[in-house]
Amino acid sequence: TVPPEGTKQKIELRVERVLHVGPTDPAKYPIPKTKLSLEFLRDHIHLRPRTNTISAVARIRNALAFATHSFFQEHGFLYVHTPIVTTSDCEGAGEMFQVTTLINEAEKLDKELIENPPPTEADIEAARLTVMQKGEVVAQLKAAKATRDDISAAVAGLKIAKEDLSRLEERAKLKPGIPKKDGKIDYAQDFFSRQAFLTVSGQLQVETYACAVTSVYTFGPTFRAEHSHTSRHLAEFWMVEPEIAFADLQDDMNCAEAYVKYMCQWLLDKCLDDMELMAKLYDKGCIDRLRMVSSTPFERISYTEAVRLLEEAVRGGKEFEKNVEWGIDLASEHERYLTEEIFKKPVIVYNYPKGIKAFYMRLNDDSKTVAAMDILVPKVGELIGGSQREERYEVIQQRIVEMGLPLEPYDWYLDLRRYGTVKHCGFGLGFERMILFATGIDNIRDVIPFPRYPGRADL
Amino acid sequence: TVPPEGTKQKIELRVERVLHVGPTDPAKYPIPKTKLSLEFLRDHIHLRPRTNTISAVARIRNALAFATHSFFQEHGFLYVHTPIVTTSDCEGAGEMFQVTTLINEAEKLDKELIENPPPTEADIEAARLTVMQKGEVVAQLKAAKATRDDISAAVAGLKIAKEDLSRLEERAKLKPGIPKKDGKIDYAQDFFSRQAFLTVSGQLQVETYACAVTSVYTFGPTFRAEHSHTSRHLAEFWMVEPEIAFADLQDDMNCAEAYVKYMCQWLLDKCLDDMELMAKLYDKGCIDRLRMVSSTPFERISYTEAVRLLEEAVRGGKEFEKNVEWGIDLASEHERYLTEEIFKKPVIVYNYPKGIKAFYMRLNDDSKTVAAMDILVPKVGELIGGSQREERYEVIQQRIVEMGLPLEPYDWYLDLRRYGTVKHCGFGLGFERMILFATGIDNIRDVIPFPRYPGRADL
Numbered sequence: 003t004v005p006p007e008g009t010k011q012k013i014e015l016r017v018e019r020v021l022h023v024g025p026t027d028p029a030k031y032p033i034p035k036t037k038l039s040l041e042f043l044r045d046h047i048h049l050r051p052r053t054n055t056i057s058a059v060a061r062i063r064n065a066l067a068f069a070t071h072s073f074f075q076e077h078g079f080l081y082v083h084t085p086i087v088t089t090s091d092c093e094g095a096g097e098m099f100q101v102t103t104l105i106n107e108a109e110k111l112d113k114e115l116i117e118n119p120p121p122t123e124a125d126i127e128a129a130r131l132t133v134m135q136k137g138e139v140v141a142q143l144k145a146a147k148a149t150r151d152d153i154s155a156a157v158a159g160l161k162i163a164k165e166d167l168s169r170l171e172e173r174a175k176l177k178p179g180i181p182k183k184d185g186k187i188d189y190a191q192d193f194f195s196r197q198a199f200l201t202v203s204g205q206l207q208v209e210t211y212a213c214a215v216t217s218v219y220t221f222g223p224t225f226r227a228e229h230s231h232t233s234r235h236l237a238e239f240w241m242v243e244p245e246i247a248f249a250d251l252q253d254d255m256n257c258a259e260a261y262v263k264y265m266c267q268w269l270l271d272k273c274l275d276d277m278e279l280m281a282k283l284y285d286k287g288c289i290d291r292l293r294m295v296s297s298t299p300f301e302r303i304s305y306t307e308a309v310r311l312l313e314e315a316v317r318g319g320k321e322f323e324k325n326v327e328w329g330i331d332l333a334s335e336h337e338r339y340l341t342e343e344i345f346k347k348p349v350i351v352y353n354y355p356k357g358i359k360a361f362y363m364r365l366n367d368d369s370k371t372v373a374a375m376d377i378l379v380p381k382v383g384e385l386i387g388g389s390q391r392e393e394r395y396e397v398i399q400q401r402i403v404e405m406g407l408p409l410e411p412y413d414w415y416l417d418l419r420r421y422g423t424v425k426h427c428g429f430g431l432g433f434e435r436m437i438l439f440a441t442g443i444d445n446i447r448d449v450i451p452f453p454r455y456p457g458r459a460d461l
Numbered sequence: 462t463v464p465p466e467g468t469k470q471k472i473e474l475r476v477e478r479v480l481h482v483g484p485t486d487p488a489k490y491p492i493p494k495t496k497l498s499l500e501f502l503r504d505h506i507h508l509r510p511r512t513n514t515i516s517a518v519a520r521i522r523n524a525l526a527f528a529t530h531s532f533f534q535e536h537g538f539l540y541v542h543t544p545i546v547t548t549s550d551c552e553g554a555g556e557m558f559q560v561t562t563l564i565n566e567a568e569k570l571d572k573e574l575i576e577n578p579p580p581t582e583a584d585i586e587a588a589r590l591t592v593m594q595k596g597e598v599v600a601q602l603k604a605a606k607a608t609r610d611d612i613s614a615a616v617a618g619l620k621i622a623k624e625d626l627s628r629l630e631e632r633a634k635l636k637p638g639i640p641k642k643d644g645k646i647d648y649a650q651d652f653f654s655r656q657a658f659l660t661v662s663g664q665l666q667v668e669t670y671a672c673a674v675t676s677v678y679t680f681g682p683t684f685r686a687e688h689s690h691t692s693r694h695l696a697e698f699w700m701v702e703p704e705i706a707f708a709d710l711q712d713d714m715n716c717a718e719a720y721v722k723y724m725c726q727w728l729l730d731k732c733l734d735d736m737e738l739m740a741k742l743y744d745k746g747c748i749d750r751l752r753m754v755s756s757t758p759f760e761r762i763s764y765t766e767a768v769r770l771l772e773e774a775v776r777g778g779k780e781f782e783k784n785v786e787w788g789i790d791l792a793s794e795h796e797r798y799l800t801e802e803i804f805k806k807p808v809i810v811y812n813y814p815k816g817i818k819a820f821y822m823r824l825n826d827d828s829k830t831v832a833a834m835d836i837l838v839p840k841v842g843e844l845i846g847g848s849q850r851e852e853r854y855e856v857i858q859q860r861i862v863e864m865g866l867p868l869e870p871y872d873w874y875l876d877l878r879r880y881g882t883v884k885h886c887g888f889g890l891g892f893e894r895m896i897l898f899a900t901g902i903d904n905i906r907d908v909i910p911f912p913r914y915p916g917r918a919d920l
Contacts, residue, residue, distance in 0.1 A: 024882030214510035423483030
């Protein structure tokens with residue numbers, strides 16, 4: 003019912019009956035009804051969804067996830083599940099988690115060898131002797147033309163002795179610890195018969211589908227084994243990665259801009275209550291920001307122009323920690339200055355120096371830059387990174403070699419250019435970054451239900 | 462345009478111009494235009510989406526994924542991302558993949574120690590001697606009342622010598638190989654400071670959200686490190702797991718039945734072309750099956766009744782490989798006989814013996830059975846497994862102990878009962894099983910884009 007005038011509540015409950023469904027002792031309840039810090043709640047990960055902030059974040063996260071699916075489905079994209087366990091180490095990056103059963107199997111074996119020690123040389127010698135003796139018995143019986151029954155019994159005894167011996171010899175070979183070959187870990191004995199990792203991106207794999215069925219996207223967990231303790235990094239996070247065939251960098255920017263706008267409008271339409279809580283508790287301007295982003299065309303400037311603007315700012319007295327010059331990878335401080343101070347709206351920076359970007363990005367005609375683009379937004383900086391992919395077989399092969407990467411692991415990726423290549427592009431959006439941007443919450447650990455970071459993986 | 466009468470095509474293309482976008486040499490193309498077996502295509506995982514079967518499966522898979530989100534969103538469920546990396550080994554099952562950075566770090570260290578060998582005892586002794594000598598120099602200078610500058614220079618020299626020594630002592634401690642403590646692997650040094658695994662189910666974690674915000678679901682990858690080479694098992698597969706608060710087993714069955722029906726109807730409405738290809742190439746009856754399932758109420762029988770029916774069949778001459786008696790876990794042959802032969806439609810079997818089910822399933826008043834339910838469908842057998850969860854603190858604690866599991870790892874799970882418990886239930890649907898059921902395709906490796914199984918994890 004409508005509450006009496008002068009109260010703050012939006013609705014009023016008229017209680018008829020109160021049932022004790024599951025009582026709790028308020029004195030012992032770990033998250034009592036006082037203002038608790040988000041940091042404190044992180045130590046009660048299983049109870050924190052009962053708080054107003056974390057449940058509102060859950061609804062916002064859910065809304066953004068369904069908005070993502072709705073946007074791409076409405077535009078004819080197919081959702082493709084790229085693999086989580088992968089054997090391609092995609093950018094030569096070392097920060098991957100390994101997935102293995104070798105340690106577990108080695109521990110099982112170690113335990114088994116302690117409970118049931120391997121045979122000694124003497125055990126094997128004894129078994130060999132038994133085989134010899136039983137063999138002699140058989141020979142003697144045969145020589146003595148014994149009955150068929152007696153001979154078969156002796157042969158059966160010999161067979162068992164031989165089996166015992168070979169079992170002992172097999173067990174004698176068992177070595178505790180992780181199996182090795184030529185001094186290195188023998189991955190042929192691992193579950194997938196080779197070294198396997200958790201994916202850092204589904205992009206390369208999803209390209210196989212884009213080059214077959216045109217427009218696809220993946221939305222799944224990705225992993226980085228980086229020891230970074232910042233408020234912007236997680237070891238496990240979700241990424242949205244669309245990939246579009248018959249499309250160039252302009253199309254890529256258009257798609258990314260439309261997608262971000264769609265999500266902002268979606269939250270305004272379906273999550274205003276929860277957004278109001280965010281505005282009240284965490285970021286006064288968050289609703290206005292959504293309105294601005296959903297309705298304002300994004301600024302588009304080349305990397306060269308971005309550097310020129312930053313240099314101009316430096317000449318005007320602005321101080322950055324990292325020096326600005328053509329060729330650098332823009333730091334977060336530069337990105338935020340561009341979007342928050344200079345343009346006060348989302349900025350798409352495109353055509354980056356090839357030296358700071360991945361091998362698969364399409365080389366521009368200037369031979370110095372690649373057709374890459376990043377979308378920078380107020381509050382978080384880089385929200386999206388994308389590029390047109392290099393579709394020319396000779397060029398991409400040369401780029402792989404140039405960057406000192408081995409060709410063989412990319413053979414399948416080159417096949418996409420070798421057999422009926424097609425212009426295509428795509429981008430990746432860090433899903434948690436989008437939630438930070440929308441809610442204004444500061445720490446990424448508070449916008450994913452079960453945060454994983456160095457030293458912590460609760461539940 | 463409409464094709465001339467008498468042809469088989471549904472549409473006809475009038476070509477005006479042909480562009481060579483990306484030519485390929487047909488003589489070298491690995492998947493030429495002949496009838497290729499699905500098994501052959503598995504060896505060309507990056508090119509197989511270009512075939513009619515695999516692209517149709519991709520569209521069907523996409524449709525079922527979006528149908529899943531649409532169904533739960535329409536019914537007010539929140540999509541919750543449960544963790545992929547987990548530290549809870551949830552049912553004491555041993556078949557989990559381990560996630561680690563220890564091997565990688567050990568290999569880096571080994572390499573580093575070879576390139577740059579650790580100090581010898583003599584090196585350290587020499588460094589100790591230097592410290593002693595530098596210390597004496599300082600003492601002498603002080604005793605001789607030398608200038609302040611001379612003394613500071615000597616003190617600085619001593620400081621450097623001490624630092625050198627402690628650096629050498631630190632390096633001398635480095636041991637090649639995986640770090641150990643008390644003979645066991647020292648997981649305190651692993652990325653998450655403890656042993657971590659890939660999840661086998663998001664259920665226990667998603668319950669923390671159900672017990673906070675009522676209706677939730679998770680849809681993500683799950684993993685089993687089982688060495689099974691069957692056509693029904695994958696090491697990496699996707700699961701849909703809804704969880705509902707204030708709901709019992711009846712509600713659970715209603716929700717699951719409605720969800721399966723919804724998916725079937727969705728395919729009939731949106732994927733009929735692709736389903737017709739499946740009917741033509743793989744399973745004549747697949748479209749009729751979708752129609753039947755979407756329109757027929759599922760049969761619901763208790764486990765006890767199911768066993769009675771199977772025993773009756775045995776008396777009537779039916780032969781099963783595995784003996785039927787009350788208490789057994791129904792085998793696939795039993796499940797398929799119930800759904801395909803006896804009822805010829807989906808069957809929900811409920812109230813299973815507690816001995817064959819997990820500790821978290823709610824104990825019925827008979828103390829012999831638990832409120833579990835499985836949905837069996839023609840073609841694949843078990844498609845869904847679910848239960849009402851044990852919400853009574855004392856009962857679930859006792860069940861954990863009864864099953865010989867340790868209590869401590871479940872402490873957080875018990876908290877959900879300790880602090881304001883609520884009746885709740887949920888189920889899990891193997892997403893690839895659903896695609897097998899819909900398409901009639903035989904091998905699960907052909908309905909996931911990048912199949913992972915023992916010995917194989919391509920790309």
